[in-house]
Amino acid sequence: MSSALPSWLKQIQSWFAPPPSPTPGAALDALPEIVHADLLQQIRSLPIPDRHHQWARQVIWDAVQTWQQDEAAPNHSNSGSSLDSKSGFSSGFNPGSDPGSNSLSQRETPNHLVILSSPVEPIAQVLMEVLQDWQEELSWINPLPWTSRLDDPATVATTVRQTLEEFLSHPLSHAKSSGKKTDDSPSLMVIPDLSQYFMRCIHGWEGIELLRDWIVQDADRFWIIGCNRWTWKFLNYVCQVEAYFEQVESLPLLEGDDLENWLLPLVETLAIRLPKVESDEPPESYWYALASQSLGLSGVAAQIWLQSLRAIDDADSQSDKTYENYGDLTLHQVKPIASSLPNLTAEDRYLLHALLLHGNISRSHLALTLGDSESIVQARVQVLLRSGIIRQQQGRLSVNPAYYPKLKTVLSNNNFMVGED
Amino acid sequence: MDLVHFNPLALIHLAQLDYGAELSKKLFTDITAWKLAKAVIMILLAYALLMITQFSINWLSERVPLRSRLTVKQSVPFWKGLILLLLIVYLLNLFLNLSQSNFLALTGTLIVTLGFAFKDYVSSIIAGVVALFEAPYRVGDRVEISGYYGEVTGYGLRGIQLQTADGSTVTIPHSKTWTDPITNANSGSLEAQVVTDFFLNHTVEVDRVLRILYQAAYSSKYTQLSLPTVVVVQEEGWGTRFKLKSYPMDARDEFLYKTDLIRRAKQAFAQQGITYPKDPDFSDV
Numbered sequence: 001m002s003s004a005l006p007s008w009l010k011q012i013q014s015w016f017a018p019p020p021s022p023t024p025g026a027a028l029d030a031l032p033e034i035v036h037a038d039l040l041q042q043i044r045s046l047p048i049p050d051r052h053h054q055w056a057r058q059v060i061w062d063a064v065q066t067w068q069q070d071e072a073a074p075n076h077s078n079s080g081s082s083l084d085s086k087s088g089f090s091s092g093f094n095p096g097s098d099p100g101s102n103s104l105s106q107r108e109t110p111n112h113l114v115i116l117s118s119p120v121e122p123i124a125q126v127l128m129e130v131l132q133d134w135q136e137e138l139s140w141i142n143p144l145p146w147t148s149r150l151d152d153p154a155t156v157a158t159t160v161r162q163t164l165e166e167f168l169s170h171p172l173s174h175a176k177s178s179g180k181k182t183d184d185s186p187s188l189m190v191i192p193d194l195s196q197y198f199m200r201c202i203h204g205w206e207g208i209e210l211l212r213d214w215i216v217q218d219a220d221r222f223w224i225i226g227c228n229r230w231t232w233k234f235l236n237y238v239c240q241v242e243a244y245f246e247q248v249e250s251l252p253l254l255e256g257d258d259l260e261n262w263l264l265p266l267v268e269t270l271a272i273r274l275p276k277v278e279s280d281e282p283p284e285s286y287w288y289a290l291a292s293q294s295l296g297l298s299g300v301a302a303q304i305w306l307q308s309l310r311a312i313d314d315a316d317s318q319s320d321k322t323y324e325n326y327g328d329l330t331l332h333q334v335k336p337i338a339s340s341l342p343n344l345t346a347e348d349r350y351l352l353h354a355l356l357l358h359g360n361i362s363r364s365h366l367a368l369t370l371g372d373s374e375s376i377v378q379a380r381v382q383v384l385l386r387s388g389i390i391r392q393q394q395g396r397l398s399v400n401p402a403y404y405p406k407l408k409t410v411l412s413n414n415n416f417m418v419g420e421d
Numbered sequence: 422m423d424l425v426h427f428n429p430l431a432l433i434h435l436a437q438l439d440y441g442a443e444l445s446k447k448l449f450t451d452i453t454a455w456k457l458a459k460a461v462i463m464i465l466l467a468y469a470l471l472m473i474t475q476f477s478i479n480w481l482s483e484r485v486p487l488r489s490r491l492t493v494k495q496s497v498p499f500w501k502g503l504i505l506l507l508l509i510v511y512l513l514n515l516f517l518n519l520s521q522s523n524f525l526a527l528t529g530t531l532i533v534t535l536g537f538a539f540k541d542y543v544s545s546i547i548a549g550v551v552a553l554f555e556a557p558y559r560v561g562d563r564v565e566i567s568g569y570y571g572e573v574t575g576y577g578l579r580g581i582q583l584q585t586a587d588g589s590t591v592t593i594p595h596s597k598t599w600t601d602p603i604t605n606a607n608s609g610s611l612e613a614q615v616v617t618d619f620f621l622n623h624t625v626e627v628d629r630v631l632r633i634l635y636q637a638a639y640s641s642k643y644t645q646l647s648l649p650t651v652v653v654v655q656e657e658g659w660g661t662r663f664k665l666k667s668y669p670m671d672a673r674d675e676f677l678y679k680t681d682l683i684r685r686a687k688q689a690f691a692q693q694g695i696t697y698p699k700d701p702d703f704s705d706v
Contacts, residue, residue: 154692202636202689237646238639350642370642371681413486415611415670417646 031311031331039309042266043302048126049254049262052298056115056130059249060224063113064188067222070109110247112215112223116232117251118421119356120299120401123226124192126251131190131224140188140224143167144197144211148396149365153199156207160197164214189215189223195231195359200369209239216244228359229419237417253296253421256288262298263305290336295405295421300338303402308336339402341410342387351380352399352407353416355390360398449517456515467508474500475575482561487671491561491609498553498560498576505578541596545579548595557603563613563672565604566593572673586676606672612645613672617682619663622696627654627661630695634665637685643669643678660698 031039047053117123131140144163150156191197197207215223229250235241242248254262290308294301312330344352354369355361361369367377381397384390389403399407412418450456475497482493536543558564558581562573566583569591575582580594597603607613621630631652638650648668655662665686669678689695 200642201640202633202685204636204640234646238636354642369640371685410486413488415487415645 031306031309035311036306039306042269043306046262046266046302048122048129049258049298051254051258052126052251053130055252056126057133059115060113060130063110063224063247064222067109067111110245111219111221112225112245112247114225114227114232114245114248115251116227116229116248116419118295118297118299118404118419119228119230119359120399120404121251121297122299123228123251127190127192127224127226138188140190141167142190142192144191147196149196149199149361153201153368154203156197156199157203157210160207160210164211187221189218189221191223191225193359194225194227194235195357198231198235198358199361199365200234200354200357204369205235205238208235208241212239212241212244228357229421230357230417231359233417233419234357254291254294254298254301255296256291259290259294259298259301259305260287263302286333286336293336293338293405297401297404297421299401300404303400304336304338305333307339307402308333310334338405339388339400341403341406342389344410347380348384349411349414349416351377351384352389353411355397355399356404356407356411356418360393360396362396366397450515452516460512460515463508463511467504470504471501474504487611491559491611494560495609498549501576501578502550502553541594542579544599545594545596548598549576549578549580552595552598555598556609557598558605559609562608563606563675565606566597567601569593611671612648612668613675614666614668615675615678615682617665617667617679619665619683619686620657620659620698621661621663621690622698623656623660625661625695629693630663630690633686633689633693633695634663637682637689638665638667640685641678641681643671643674643681645670 030036115123115127117126131138134140144160150159191211194208194211197211198205215225225245232241232248290301290305294304310332312332350370351366354366358365358369363378363381364374366381367374370377381390385392389400389407390397391400392398408418408421478493478497478500482490485493552558558566558573560573560576563571564573564583569583569585571583571585571589571591573581574584574590577592580592583591583593585591619630619634631654634652635650638644639646644650645668650665650667653664653666655664665682667682669675
């Protein structure tokens with residue numbers, strides 16, 4: 001009966017429902033460090049939620065289909081292409097067309113699709129996982145394959161231009177090196193995360209301006225672009241990207257059911273025992289509470305879920321506490337709550353805003369965008385790392401998603417530009 | 422003997438004395454030691470309340486989100502006015518029998534007596550009350566009055582306190598609003614436009630400089646992007662003046678913001694070889 005209720009009503013129920021009851025008399029402890037670290041690793045290895053996968057697949061499919069079927073394009077009738085029965089995508093392409101020359105294409109449909117997400121969502125992973133499904137059937141390529149920002153922002157525009165020009169002159173060799181099928185060179189261009197080609201400094205978005213102009217003129221290829229919503233809003237202010245890109249979609253927010261479907265397999269794989277829910281408690285109240293606290297963002301939900309886990313050690317005190325398969329631990333889920341912020345100074349707010357604007361960024365680049373010396377920035381970074389509000393991975397800093405909901409509110413109340421989730 | 426015919430002026434004088442004494446008896450209540458003590462206690466209490474109110478509101482304004490800071494600060498004069506009004510009413514009730522005739526007699530005397538002795542002070546008080554409604558300045562505003570520029574940090578009975586850029590506090594009487602023009606940079610808003618001047622050689626490429634200045638403004642962490650950024654170019658005899666007009670998110674960061682803009686722009690000018698005007702040569706004058 002409860003599953004027939006609309007999702008908004010389930011959400012309201014979750015605010016008032018008590019959390020699942022632990023074993024009476026048992027003391028709940030925080031997770032052991034080793035278990036916490038292992039679960040964190042497991043979360044990072046999770047595939048994207050099904051809802052995102054299905055939505056992105058459908059949106060990309062519809063956009064590319066519409067573009068390919070645009071009968072106004074003479075290229076379409078001359079290419080001899082046909083719809084692939086398995087993937088449904090046309091594999092036709094007219095090599096040798098150069099966006100710099102006057103293209104004969106008269107397509108009226110946009111040749112691009114921009115997918116926006118929150119700064120704490122892995123938009124690049126979403127696009128890559130969806131496109132991997134079509135790996136055999138569809139030729140696509142990332143023409144700008146570098147995965148971290150270039151050291152000198154002044155060289156980004158030049159490097160982007162050179163890379164695109166080289167790509168156009170040797171499209172097949174690029175396709176070969178990426179392992180794609182090469183009987184037709186790719187007509188699908190993918191930029192998984194546009195924010196990696198931008199920095200908030202002088203010359204920092206000239207690469208984006210160049211890419212913007214290139215894509216608009218390059219009517220013979222379809223471009224799929226992923227971007228952080230905050231970055232997109234900034235780019236709209238400084239180089240009016242929304243005037244050029246009309247086909248913009250936002251990654252949908254997840255509900256309780258979506259999060260349950262996404263995270264429960266992890267729990268089952270690791271053989272973590274969860275206590276049975278009492279019969280009078282709505283079983284999905286936890287997941288709807290999690291969706292509410294996390295604003296429907298998978299990255300935030302995963303961190304809040306991890307923080308809501310508590311442990312009861314069932315083993316005797318002499319046993320070796322290695323927790324290899326967590327069989328000695330009974331984990332309980334307490335009510336999920338987004339993490340409270342530590343005390344933030346005005347400089348901390350500028351720093352955190354810069355991190356959310358860029359997604360992830362190195363220390364030196366962060367100092368460059370803030371306009372402060374590296375030593376000053378380093379001091380604040382160390383304090384924030386210790387408090388847990390930011391984290392570091394492979395030399396790059398980013399905001400811990402668990403703090404995102406409250407941090408966004410604080411930044412908005414302090415007059416910062418924030419993206420709308 | 423008929424007293425009226427004997428000395429009419431004396432009788433009038435006597436009558437006036439009688440009337441004055443009668444009036445005093447009617448106007449003032451019995452002044453006792455306890456009443457005086459109560460009055461002193463209330464004055465001290467009101468003073469303490471004023472101090473606490475000022476301190477609390479200043480403390481609170483720095484703790485609330487930025488968007489609420491000015492709203493909280495601007496309530497200071499109203500709270501102070503309320504406390505003073507209550508004190509005055511209490512004291513008047515304590516010492517005076519405020520019937521209509523008594524009230525008219527009292528105010529008439531006060532107006533004449535105080536008007537001449539304290540005319541400037543009263544003028545400032547009245548100007549302060551008028552300013553509450555006309556709002557030429559409010560607490561938190563960045564204003565320029567009589568050559569002094571700074572943030573309005575206090576709103577008193579007689580004048581305002583301005584905190585200047587070098588940390589000085591200047592007290593300016595409200596009566597200045599009658600005669601002096603008042604420049605208000607933000608009028609209750611968080612943001613106030615900052616104008617940053619750049620002086621470059623006549624031979625610079627204007628388009629390149631404009632591009633750098635716009636990028637400097639957009640890339641500064643202080644910039645409020647939702648408000649317009651404009652660069653205005655003006656030719657001078659010795660060079661070209663570029664005025665970059667933009668808004669920081671918080672008007673308090675005005676000088677840090679300007680510094681950031683100048684630093685970013687000068688770095689870019691140096692990288693691109695953009696030159697500054699030379700000293701004018703007056704040898705042919």
